[in-house]
Amino acid sequence: MNHEPYDTLAATYAVGALDGQERVDFERHLAAGCDVCEATLRESAEALATLARSRPPVIPPPTVKDELMRRIAATTPARRGGSRPRPLVWAVGTVVATIAAAGFTGTYVATRYEAKLGVMARESAALRARVEREEAALREQVAVYRNAADLLRDPQAQVVTLRGLGPSPEATGRVIWHPVNGGYVFVANLPAAPPGKAYEMWTIGDSAPRPAGLFQVDASGRAAHRIAPMEGGKPVKVFAVTLETEAGVQQPQGPMVLASAK
Ligand SMILES: [Zn+2]
Numbered sequence: 001m002n003h004e005p006y007d008t009l010a011a012t013y014a015v016g017a018l019d020g021q022e023r024v025d026f027e028r029h030l031a032a033g034c035d036v037c038e039a040t041l042r043e044s045a046e047a048l049a050t051l052a053r054s055r056p057p058v059i060p061p062p063t064v065k066d067e068l069m070r071r072i073a074a075t076t077p078a079r080r081g082g083s084r085p086r087p088l089v090w091a092v093g094t095v096v097a098t099i100a101a102a103g104f105t106g107t108y109v110a111t112r113y114e115a116k117l118g119v120m121a122r123e124s125a126a127l128r129a130r131v132e133r134e135e136a137a138l139r140e141q142v143a144v145y146r147n148a149a150d151l152l153r154d155p156q157a158q159v160v161t162l163r164g165l166g167p168s169p170e171a172t173g174r175v176i177w178h179p180v181n182g183g184y185v186f187v188a189n190l191p192a193a194p195p196g197k198a199y200e201m202w203t204i205g206d207s208a209p210r211p212a213g214l215f216q217v218d219a220s221g222r223a224a225h226r227i228a229p230m231e232g233g234k235p236v237k238v239f240a241v242t243l244e245t246e247a248g249v250q251q252p253q254g255p256m257v258l259a260s261a262k
Contacts, residue, residue: 003036010037014044144224148176148184156180160239162258164189167243173258175227175239182229185239187258190217198246199257201225204238214248 009026012018018026030037151157162173162185171190177183185201193199193216201212215225230236241258 003034006034006037007040010040011044014041015048141224144184144226148186148224151176151178151181151183154178154181157183160260162187162239162241162260165257165259166255167191168257171221171258173239173241175260177227177236177239178229179233179235180229182227185223185225185227185241187217187223187225187241188221190221190223190241190257192217192219192221193243193246196246197243197254198248199223199241200244200248200252200254201227202238202240202242202252203227203230203236204240205230205234205236209240209252211248211250214244214246 006026006029009018009022009029013023013026026037030041152159157176157178160175160177162171162175164171168190171187173185173187173190175183175185187199190199198214198216200214202209203212204210210230212227213225215223217223227239239260240252240256242252242256243254244252245254
């Protein structure tokens with residue numbers, strides 16, 4: 001349908017001078033959602049707000065008002081009962097209308113976009129949290145590889161191969177080991193531990209196996225895990241990985257999935 005009548009109504013409505021059936025019609029049109037009229041109201045409110053802020057306020061001399069009243073009297077036809085002299089309403093009501101229009105437009109726009117802004121805020125917060133988690137994980141990974149590379153530069157470091165056993169014969173592993181600094185185990189092709197379970201690392205010297213921490217593998221079956229050095233830099237004869245409860249155990253109980261050759 002033709003939008004032109006609403007252009008005038010929007011401008012009139014913006015200064016608070018629309019009433020009667022026209023006001024009802026326009027508000028119904030607005031409630032149905034109209035970007036054009038919304039823009040008009042927003043612009044009008046901004047213009048009026050700018051006008052209200054401008055200094056100094058312009059106060060017309062009394063003669064202007066007298067002249068205005070004279071012209072209104074001369075041009076307004078005989079009124080039907082109950083209708084008001086609209087031009088006078090326009091002139092007198094401008095200051096009040098400025099406040100009313102600014103308030104109305106602000107409330108309308110706020111209500112309309114509040115939900116959208118809320119959704120956007122929640123989405124961006126979730127995204128930021130995810131990026132931070134991923135960044136932390138990447139930093140950790142980089143630190144592991146940097147430390148492992150540093151270890152490899154030390155002539156005392158050794159690389160030990162682990163072979164898959166029992167339930168995961170295709171699993172492979174390498175330990176980069178330094179007797180004083182400890183080292184890292186890198187595993188691949190290890191299936192994800194069942195719920196409630198975790199892989200536990202063991203270093204075995206002359207005495208009982210020593211627990212050396214728990215780890216999980218990623219979606220591709222890989223893991224990198226830090227191994228603390230033995231007390232007093234004692235040598236490790238065997239590195240092994242078993243499948244245990246996720247809380248870990250002090251002595252190996254579950255099946256051995258990786259071990260170094262003796
Ligand atoms: Zn419209």
